Amino acid sequence: MSEFHLTEDQQDCLQELINVAMGQASDQLARYLDTFVYLKVPSIESVDAKDLMNTLSQQKNTMAVVSQGFFGYEGIRGEALLVYQEEDSGRIADLLGYEPDELSQDEQLIDISSILTTTFLNVFARQIDNQMSYNAPKLLPSAKENLSEHLQQMPFSWDLALKVNINYQVTDYSFNCNMILLIPETAITNIKHVLDRILAEF
Amino acid sequence: MLDFNALISTTMTDTLTLNEQVLKQINSQIANQLNTGVLVLDADFNIVIWNRFLQVHTDKIAKNTLGQSIFSAFPELPERWLSRKFSSVFQLNTPSFCSWEQRHHLFELPHTRPITTDSEFMAQNCTFLPIETDCKSKYICILIEDVTDVCHYQTKLQKTLAELAQISRxxxxxxxxxxxxxxxxxxxxxxxxxxxxxxxxxxxxxxxxxxxxxxxxxxxxxxxxxxxxxxxxxxxxxxxxxxxxxxxxxxxxxxxxxxxxxxxxxxxxxxxxxxxxxxxxxxxxxxxxxxxxxxxxxxxxxxxxxxxxxxxxxxxxxxxxxxxxxxxxxxxxxxxxx
Missing domain, CATH: 3.30.70.270 (Reverse transcriptase/Diguanylate cyclase domain)
Known part of the structure; x- marks a missing residue:
C-alpha cells in the first residue's frame, strides 16, 4: 500500500463525513430549487491517472463536462468535474428558476454545476473545520475528445488521485449528473492528516 | 475614498485601537487601487459600497449611487436572471460566477482599448461572493474583472484556428x-x-x-x-x-x-x-x-x-x-x- 492510499479507518471516516455533507447539501439544494434532490451514496476510490482517463473517455453520450477547482486551508485542494449526459439536461433553466431565453445552454450547465459543487464542498469543508475557495467553473470544449487531454494538462502533476463519485438526481426535472472530485497526491497526504486528527478526537 | 471612509465611520467605534484603524485604512486604499471593480449589495440589492475602479469607469456620482438599487443604478443588467443568481448566493451561502465566455459583459463599462479592439464594452469576469457580518446581516460582494484583452486575443485565436483548418483542406x-x-x-x-x-x-x-x-x-x-x-x-x-x-x-x-x-x-x-x-x-x-x-x-x-x-x-x-x-x-x- 502506498503512502497515498487511505487506511480502512481513514476511508470509513471520509465516507462518513461525505455522507453527512451530502445529507445537508441535498437539504439546502432542495430548499433553493424547491424540489427533491437525491444524492446517491458515493464511491470513494484511489485511481491512477491512466485508469481515470480510460473510464472517463469510455463514458458514452457525455454531452458536457464542467470543471471547477477548489482550494482550502491545510493544502486541501482538487478539482470537481461535473459530467452530463445528453438526455439528462433538457430542463436545467426550469430547474434553476430561470426563463430559458435568459441564458444559453452552456451558461445553464455552468450555473447548475457551480451550485452543486460549491454547496456540497462548503458543507464538507465545515465538517473538517475548513473553508473553501473556488475557481470560476469552466465548460470543457467538446467533452469527448478533450477530457483526457484536459486531465493531462491539469495544473498539478499526479499519478494517483482520490476519486469521489457522487450522483445527483432531480426526478421532477429528469435531471441527472455525476460529480467527480479529484484530489491529487499531495492533497491526499493533507487529507489523511485531517482524517487522522478527526479520528484521534473521536 | 469617500464611500469607504463613510462605511468606516458608521461602523467604527471609539474602542477601535489605532492599529485597527490603520488596517482599515490600508484595506480601503487597496480596494480603491485595485484594477477590479468591487461592489457590495445588501439583502435588498441596494449598493452599499463601490470602489474607485467603478466610479471612474461609470459616469455616476458616488453619493447618488450609494443606497440605490443596483438595477436602477445599472439599468442594463438582466434583472430577473441576476436576482435569482443573487438569491442563490444569499440562500446557499456559496459564490457564483459569470464568465465573458458565456456573457461578454454584465455592466456596460468602457474599457482602456476602445481603439485597438472591436468590442464596445469591457469584457468581464464577474464573481458574486457571500459576505456574512457579525450583526447577522448578509451582503453580496461583486467583483468585476476587466478581461477585454483576454477576450480580444481569444477571439482572434479562434478565428485564426478556423482559418488554418480551412486552409489545410x-x-x-x-x-x-x-x-x-x-x-x-x-x-x-x-x-x-x-x-x-x-x-x-x-x-x-x-x-x-x-x-x-x-x-x-x-x-x-x-x-x-x-x-x-x-x-x-x-x-x-x-x-x-x-x-x-x-x-x-x-x-x-x-x-x-x-x-x-x-x-x-x-x-x-x-x-x-x-x-x-x-x-x-x-x-x-x-x-x-x-x-x-x-x-x-x-x-x-x-x-x-x-x-x-x-x-x-x-x-x-x-x-x-x-x-x-x-x-x-x-x-x-x-x-x-x-
Whole structure:
C-alpha cells in the first residue's frame, strides 16, 4: 500500500463525513430549487491517472463536462468535474428558476454545476473545520475528445488521485449528473492528516 | 475614498485601537487601487459600497449611487436572471460566477482599448461572493474583472484556428478541396454508405493532353486552365457533392446517395460543358477536353480504395477509347472481358 492510499479507518471516516455533507447539501439544494434532490451514496476510490482517463473517455453520450477547482486551508485542494449526459439536461433553466431565453445552454450547465459543487464542498469543508475557495467553473470544449487531454494538462502533476463519485438526481426535472472530485497526491497526504486528527478526537 | 471612509465611520467605534484603524485604512486604499471593480449589495440589492475602479469607469456620482438599487443604478443588467443568481448566493451561502465566455459583459463599462479592439464594452469576469457580518446581516460582494484583452486575443485565436483548418483542406491553386481532405471525406462517405446501406458513386477525371498544353503555352496557361476547369465543374455540382484535386491535372468527385446512372449523366454534362467552353489566354482561344471514369459502390468492394481503383480503371478506358468521353466501371469491365 502506498503512502497515498487511505487506511480502512481513514476511508470509513471520509465516507462518513461525505455522507453527512451530502445529507445537508441535498437539504439546502432542495430548499433553493424547491424540489427533491437525491444524492446517491458515493464511491470513494484511489485511481491512477491512466485508469481515470480510460473510464472517463469510455463514458458514452457525455454531452458536457464542467470543471471547477477548489482550494482550502491545510493544502486541501482538487478539482470537481461535473459530467452530463445528453438526455439528462433538457430542463436545467426550469430547474434553476430561470426563463430559458435568459441564458444559453452552456451558461445553464455552468450555473447548475457551480451550485452543486460549491454547496456540497462548503458543507464538507465545515465538517473538517475548513473553508473553501473556488475557481470560476469552466465548460470543457467538446467533452469527448478533450477530457483526457484536459486531465493531462491539469495544473498539478499526479499519478494517483482520490476519486469521489457522487450522483445527483432531480426526478421532477429528469435531471441527472455525476460529480467527480479529484484530489491529487499531495492533497491526499493533507487529507489523511485531517482524517487522522478527526479520528484521534473521536 | 469617500464611500469607504463613510462605511468606516458608521461602523467604527471609539474602542477601535489605532492599529485597527490603520488596517482599515490600508484595506480601503487597496480596494480603491485595485484594477477590479468591487461592489457590495445588501439583502435588498441596494449598493452599499463601490470602489474607485467603478466610479471612474461609470459616469455616476458616488453619493447618488450609494443606497440605490443596483438595477436602477445599472439599468442594463438582466434583472430577473441576476436576482435569482443573487438569491442563490444569499440562500446557499456559496459564490457564483459569470464568465465573458458565456456573457461578454454584465455592466456596460468602457474599457482602456476602445481603439485597438472591436468590442464596445469591457469584457468581464464577474464573481458574486457571500459576505456574512457579525450583526447577522448578509451582503453580496461583486467583483468585476476587466478581461477585454483576454477576450480580444481569444477571439482572434479562434478565428485564426478556423482559418488554418480551412486552409489545410483547400488546394491553393484551384481553391477546391485538396487530396488529403478529399480522401478523408471519401473514407467517411464510404463508412456512411455502408452503415446506412446508401448508394455512393465516384467520378475521376483527367484533363486531356495537359502536358502538351503546358509545353505549348507555358505553365501559367496550364494553371489558368486548372482554375477555370475547377470553377466550371464546381458550378455543376450539388452542395453535398465533394470535389477535390486528386493530383496534377486529375480531379475527383464524391457523389453521396447517387446511383451510377445519375453519376454518368453528371459526368457527361461536365464532359460536354468543358469541351464547348472556350478559354482565353493572352488573347488566344484555348479549347480543352476531359476524360472521365465513373463507378458506383457495389457489395463487392471491402474498402474505399477499391472504389477509387474502379473509377480509375474506367478513366483509363475513356482515355484508351480516344479521350473527351465518359466511361463507367461497367463498360470498362465488359471491355476487359471482350
Amino acid at each position: 483547400i488546394d491553393g491553386l484551384t481553391q477546391i478541396y485538396n487530396r488529403r481532405h478529399w480522401q478523408e471525406s471519401l473514407e467517411q462517405e464510404y463508412a456512411k454508405a455502408r452503415r446506412h446501406d446508401k448508394k455512393l458513386s465516384l467520378i475521376m477525371l483527367d484533363l486531356d493532353y495537359f502536358k502538351l498544353l503546358n509545353d505549348n503555352y507555358g505553365h501559367q496557361c496550364g494553371d489558368m486552365v486548372l482554375i477555370e476547369v475547377s470553377a466550371l465543374i464546381s458550378s455543376l455540382l450539388r452542395v453535398e457533392d465533394i470535389f477535390g484535386r486528386y493530383g496534377g491535372e486529375e480531379f475527383a468527385i464524391i457523389l453521396p446517395e447517387t446511383a451510377l446512372s445519375g453519376a454518368i449523366e453528371l459526368a457527361q454534362r461536365i464532359c460536354n460543358k468543358i469541351a464547348t467552353k472556350v478559354l482565353i489566354y493572352k488573347d488566344q482561344a484555348i479549347k480543352v477536353t476531359v476524360s472521365l471514369g465513373v463507378a458506383q459502390l457495389s457489395v463487392e468492394e471491402s474498402n474505399y480504395e477499391e472504389l477509387i481503383t474502379l473509377s480509375d480503371n474506367a478513366l483509363y478506358q475513356a482515355k484508351a477509347l480516344g479521350r473527351n468521353q465518359v466511361c463507367s466501371a461497367d463498360c470498362s469491365k465488359s471491355l476487359l472481358i471482350d
